Amino acid sequence: MRQRSLLCLVTAGLLAVSGCTVERHWGGSSAPAGSGQAKVGLVTKTETNPYFVELRNAASAAAQAQGAEFMALAGQFDGDNDGQVRAIENMVQQGVTTILITPNSSTGVLAAIERARQAGVMVIALDTATDPADAVDxxxxxxxxxxxRQQGAYVKAALAGSAPKVIMIDGTAGSTVDTYRHNGFLEGIGLRDGDPAIVGRDNANGDQSIAQQKMENLLQRSTDLNAVYTMNEPTARGAYAALQARGLRILMGSIDGGCQGVQNVRDGQYAATVMQFPRKMAEEGVAAAVRYAKTGEKPSGFIDTGSVVITDRPMPGVPSQDTTWGLQNCWGTK
Known part of the structure; x- marks a missing residue:
């Protein structure tokens, strides 16, 4: 059922369940900061989205390389806030020294994060900021x-002076990622919320099937558009399927930069994507966890891990790389 959180329930010697992943498990109480033994827990939004799969795999590999113990949990779906709260509580009970989390809701997990920090656990947000930002270390x-903003600037340049008529397929309401990308796109293309140039918008929770359905619904209201904003690449693939079913070829941009997404750009499904680097997020988060366990030192503030426009149709004034570069560097995995 959608309302139920699907988490890994772990007992000594037993790893079980569908819907989440445990890379490694340990027992006992938390090792204090400065003890030298890093025990890292990762909480992602889902275990199925390729982006979060890559984040988890990168964190697991980094932990193994640095001798840290590792545990990964995920909710059942993008937006499963209760599942993430239970995951945090589970990890504290299992003795983690650091929790890395991509929060589904930027506010919904704050109480659980605060309890973890009061217990001496360092908490680092990966990919998605909390609100307020200082709710994590x-x-x-x-x-x-x-x-x-990069996506919006690219779409504006590619429209070549034509007035935009945009459909926006957003992510999960209440997520800082969704809000920030939405607002940045509008800034880049030169629009504001409520502008009549936005001919339709809906949330798809970052899910391809939901995005296709939402796009189909919006196209029933109007096909008078020339651009589509998508919050991530699964959303873009869903929107593309809906457009293709109607025989429409519309300028579309996205954000993620996974290998599949870069190939989608090369194949012409959408014109550009903005690549981000989850492997770098995971590796730096694990490195910080290891330092904390050894020395008690904590990082602070926001650390930008970078982004790059990927397209085979470069536009003046919009710095970019082509899909050959993108396929060699997607998500920092190659």
Whole structure:
């Protein structure tokens, strides 16, 4: 059921369940900061979105390389806030020294995060900032306003002076990622919320199937558009399927920069994507966790891990790389 959180329930010697992943498990109480033993827990939004799969795999590999113990949990779906709260509580009970989290809701997990920090656990946000930002010790993430602005600037340039008529397929309401990318795109293309140039908008929770359905619904109201904003690449693939079913070829941009997304750009499904670097987020988060366990030192503030426009149709005034570069560097995995 959608309302139920699907988490890994772990007992000694037993790893179970669908809907989440445990990379490694340990027992006992938390090792204090400065003890030298890093025990890292990762909480992602889902375990199925390729972006969060890459984040988890990168964090697991980094932990193994640095001798840290590692545990990963995820909710059942993008927006499963209760599942993330339970994951945090589970990890504190299992003795983590650091929790890395991509919060579904930028406010909905704050109480659980505060309890973890009061217990001596360092908490770092990856990919998605909390609100307020200082609810965690530090954030390693894409500057999502800048990424949205890059997408908007590209779409504006590609319209070549034509007045925009835009459909916006957003992410999860209440997420800073969704808000920042949405606002950045509008800034880049030169619009504001409520502008009649936005001919339709809806949330798709970053899910391809939902995005296709929402796009189909919006196209039933109007097909008079020349551009589509998508919050991430699964959303873009869903929007493309809906457009293709109607025989429409519309200028579309996205954000993620996964290998599949870069290939989508090369194949002409959408004109550009803004690549971000989850491997760098994960590796730097794990490195910070190891330092904290050894020395008690904590990072602070927002650390931007960068973003790059990927397209085979470069536009004046919009710095970019082509899909050959993109396929060699997607998500920092190659």
């Amino acid at each position: 530090a954030t390693y993430a894409t500057d999502n306003v800048a990424a949205g």
